[in-house]
Amino acid sequence: MNTTLLNKTRTINTFLYKKVNMLVNLRNESSSNTKRTTIDKPNVEKFTKILQEWWDPNGPIKALHAMNLVRVPFVRDGLIQCAQNERNIKPLKDKKLLDVGCGGGILSEALSKLGAEVTGIDANKELVQLAQYHSNMNDELNLKPKYQYTTIEDHSKDFSNYYDGVVASEVIEHIKDKELFVKSCLQALKPEGRIFFTTPTRSRLCKIFGIWIAEYVMNAIPKGTHQYDMLMTPIELTFLLERNNCHVEIINGLVYNPCTNKWDLIRSQQLLFALQAVKLE
Numbered sequence: 001m002n003t004t005l006l007n008k009t010r011t012i013n014t015f016l017y018k019k020v021n022m023l024v025n026l027r028n029e030s031s032s033n034t035k036r037t038t039i040d041k042p043n044v045e046k047f048t049k050i051l052q053e054w055w056d057p058n059g060p061i062k063a064l065h066a067m068n069l070v071r072v073p074f075v076r077d078g079l080i081q082c083a084q085n086e087r088n089i090k091p092l093k094d095k096k097l098l099d100v101g102c103g104g105g106i107l108s109e110a111l112s113k114l115g116a117e118v119t120g121i122d123a124n125k126e127l128v129q130l131a132q133y134h135s136n137m138n139d140e141l142n143l144k145p146k147y148q149y150t151t152i153e154d155h156s157k158d159f160s161n162y163y164d165g166v167v168a169s170e171v172i173e174h175i176k177d178k179e180l181f182v183k184s185c186l187q188a189l190k191p192e193g194r195i196f197f198t199t200p201t202r203s204r205l206c207k208i209f210g211i212w213i214a215e216y217v218m219n220a221i222p223k224g225t226h227q228y229d230m231l232m233t234p235i236e237l238t239f240l241l242e243r244n245n246c247h248v249e250i251i252n253g254l255v256y257n258p259c260t261n262k263w264d265l266i267r268s269q270q271l272l273f274a275l276q277a278v279k280l281e
Ligand SMILES: C[S@@+](CC[C@H](N)C(=O)[O-])C[C@H]1O[C@@H](n2cnc3c(N)ncnc32)[C@H](O)[C@@H]1O
Pocket: 038, 039, 040, 043, 044, 045, 047, 064, 100, 101, 102, 103, 104, 105, 106, 107, 121, 122, 123, 124, 127, 150, 151, 152, 168, 169, 170, 171, 174, 175
């Protein structure tokens, strides 16, 4: 190679090196200046489309209504340790529960009926207003949930080590920064309190049945509800929790039959799973 060509190559290399460095620095600066958030705007705003039908038990989210039959006992049994014959009709009396990503309040109201002092928070303002309106109108509720339009990262700053139980049902799959989400949920939980998740599993089976068939063939859930890449596996969620001072106590598989609109707890965790963990001292 002659000297002119060698010099030209060096100049080009130096130029490219400087450009790449500049870009890396710019990226680092912007990420350190941006406040971390659990909100992924499209994943919050898409639920506004079904606001009108949220409380219709036969509407587009009938599966969430039907899910109460399995998730309410799952949360209840994780929070009280007494024999079945010793239980009263308000088994969660005096328990403070946080329903993160409460939506229109389907789960919050059901937990309130068991006597719990429920706080529901959501990043979608219209859904929080709907939840508030529905509970005001519901005469069956002696104890009403309290609702707040906020994020878990902000709420947990004011309510640190406060709740006996934190529930995030069908929410973590809509969050991009899962580490911040889990850490913030745990900050709000008392030591020895329980945290509960239900979420679809990132698996081929779930991609085929839970997304393609359920959303695009059977219309069992609204189209575009789930993005495969945002889902987690039970092992990933366990790892995240145990890295943050928790012990995972139970993982159950869940299955939904759109023909009967019924949920079942099953052994396989390939479609969806329900997880319970305790926050260690
Ligand atoms: C599928 S809905 C589940 C609603 C409720 N948990 C239930 O099962 O009835 C998901 C909810 O998560 C909420 N959400 C998404 N990202 C959120 C965030 N970063 N913080 C709080 N809520 C969020 C959405 O606004 C929506 O109400």
